[in-house]
Amino acid sequence: MTKMNRETVITEALDLLDEVGLDGVSTRRLAKRLGVEQPSLYWYFRTKRDLLTAMAQAAMAPHAAEPLPEPGEDWHGWFLRNTRSFRRTLLARRDGARLHAGSRPTADLDRVRRKMDFLVASGVPERHAQMAMLAAGRFTVGCVLEEQAETGAGDTADLPADVPEIDHESAFEAGLALITDGLVRHVDAR
Incomplete structure (x- = not known):
């Protein structure tokens, strides 16, 4: 025992x-x-x-251990690193995205607030910072859900020849760029 x-x-x-x-x-x-x-x-x-x-909560420990952003740090670079860290952490566990989906960051609220404060102090309008963090989080969970579901689904040989195989890393990076590019426009407009 x-x-x-x-x-x-x-x-x-x-x-x-x-x-x-x-x-x-x-x-x-x-x-x-x-x-x-x-x-x-x-x-x-x-x-x-x-x-x-x-x-x-325990499965998210590697992401929660990532350093918080420092004042004056480039918000864009930090946002990318933060979101990539979240993805890596979800991928580290079988069904990590499913386990995480729907959970609330109650144990991590102070870190979330500090991340939001950093974005706002960096010139990101508060509402856009909130929505960008939410969108990036949900986008990441969705990407990992799809990637982990495909891992267990088996062969993709039954797809028509004109349907490209998905490179999950490239698709994630492209979507993340769209989120951050949209956020940059709101910061620049300010």
């Missing part, structure tokens, strides 16, 4: 996620993996939703 605490449960749950995917994660399967009875998990998490929320 594994020595149990909240962190151990989350770590084992994330390892289970990587092995079986989000649809395969169950409290019964997790309890078996930990060598405990299923009800003992409720000591740490009242519901499966609570467990998934904690897993999503």
Whole structure:
């Protein structure tokens, strides 16, 4: 039996996620993996939703550990790095985008506020900064959802010859450029 605490449960749950995917994660399967009875998990998490929320937060740790922007730093370069870091973090876990989708950054609100304050201090109108962060986040989750779904879908040989194969990295970068280019116009107009 594994020595149990909240962190151990989350770590084992994330390892289970990587092995079986989000649809395969169950409290019964997790309890078996930990060598405990299923009800003992409720000591740490009242519901499966609570467990998934904690897993999503832990899975985002690499992105949350990225340095916050410094005053005077180029906002455009920072925005690109921040969004790319978010994508890398989602891709690091099997079904990482599905796990993250719909979660709220409640544990990360101070960091989010500091990022928003940085953009506004850099000359980005507040409403545009909010919408750009939201759009970039949702765009990134959508891109990763598609990429991770395709990874498990198998062969694309049944597509017609005139349908190009998608290079996920290039498609992501092109979309990110469209978001930041639009934001640049609002900063320049100010």
